[in-house]
């Protein structure tokens with residue numbers, strides 16, 4: 273794969289409304305809304321292709337649907353996702369030592385993670401396809417978002433979670449939004465194997481990031497970062513650092529860049545370096561990047577306190593690895609301790625994130641210390657989920673409450689101790 277995402281010379285006969293699906297390996301093309309398909313006949317990943325690619329000037333409005341000219345369906349199932357803040361973090365910027373550092377806080381989406389961007393599009397497509405039951409495997413956030421958007425669309429939602437490995441806030445969300453929750457006595461990757469099997473037997477419509485339509489919604493993170501960064505600094509960022517689990521976001525950002533290059537809105541030399549961060553206990557993508565491999569090897573045993581990225585078989589690796597390579601990016605693994613330190617540092621600047629999200633800042637710190645990231649770089653770190661998603665991790669990383677008597681004198685005495 274390269275940056276040559278040219279609009280097709282001729283729109284294929286299978287296209288509907290200028291949209292079609294294409295195999296990333298063979299280029300075989302398929303009708304987008306005629307029946308359900310997650311992979312090509314060759315068994316490879318699919319991506320959504322368009323007859324035209326808009327420039328920035330063609331976008332209007334706010335949030336994900338500002339970019340509707342680059343999306344495959346119209347706005348239908350929405351709770352106002354996107355338009356998330358791009359925070360300044362001056363103390364972290366100074367401490368890490370880069371030209372500029374901004375934090376794109378995706379935790380500020382309606383259900384508290386970037387998954388909402390994917391679900392507003394994915395559930396819209398599900399409606400168009402006329403399916404009845406939606407399903408996903410999840411480390412938590414995908415299930416919360418699917419439950420909310422499926423509920424909004426009045427559809428049945430089934431979620432498979434690794435038992436004992438999902439943060440409390442996320443289970444509470446899936447439950448209250450009305451999903452049927454199955455706790456599997458195995459890890460996330462096995463849950464995803466099962467959901468893929470259920471989907472292939474026609475039991476449910478799969479809305480994990482294997483679904484190419486979902487990634488179209490997540491692509492808007494890239495559009496937003498580039499537009500806003502240029503507004504603030506007059507130029508695009510040099511690097512975007514993001515946590516990697518199933519590698520959907522890495523693939524989606526790469527696609528955003530390729531489409532902008534194809535439309536002429538972005539010069540190839542301006543494309544930000546995609547820099548992925550994984551936890552040391554779940555780092556198959558980092559291993560593949562370090563060994564210069566085109567494929568990841570599945571890790572059967574994974575462990576990290578950043579449960580959202582406790583993933584050993586990133587299904588989007590065939591899309592994401594070329595993105596990291598083509599943008600001259602890299603990937604790095606960080607320890608749980610480094611993640612917690614970064615989570616505290618972000619919280620100290622008022623930005624509350626869950627552990628997986630803090631991995632981006634921990635990774636940037638490490639790459640800057642190692643001299644991989646230069647002091648002259650303008651960097652954006654993506655923080656993917658809100659602090660309240662994982663209240664237990666936040667309480668563990670934070671300060672202990674102090675017990676005091678129920679009178680003012682007692683409180684003053686305690687404060688004087």
Ligand SMILES: Cc1ncc(COP(=O)(O)O)c(C=O)c1O
Pocket residue numbers: 385411413414481515516517518519520521522580581626628629656657
């Ligand atoms: C909070 C959070 N951060 C990061 C990720 C990783 O994103 P991706 O799977 O797109 O690599 C996930 C889920 O996988 C997540 O829930």
Ligand SMILES: N[C@@H](CCOP(=O)(O)O)C(=O)O
Pocket residue numbers: 387408409410411412413414415479480481482517518520580581
């Ligand atoms: N972190 C994810 C894992 C599933 O990823 P997906 O992007 O393939 O749905 C989650 O929140 O479940």
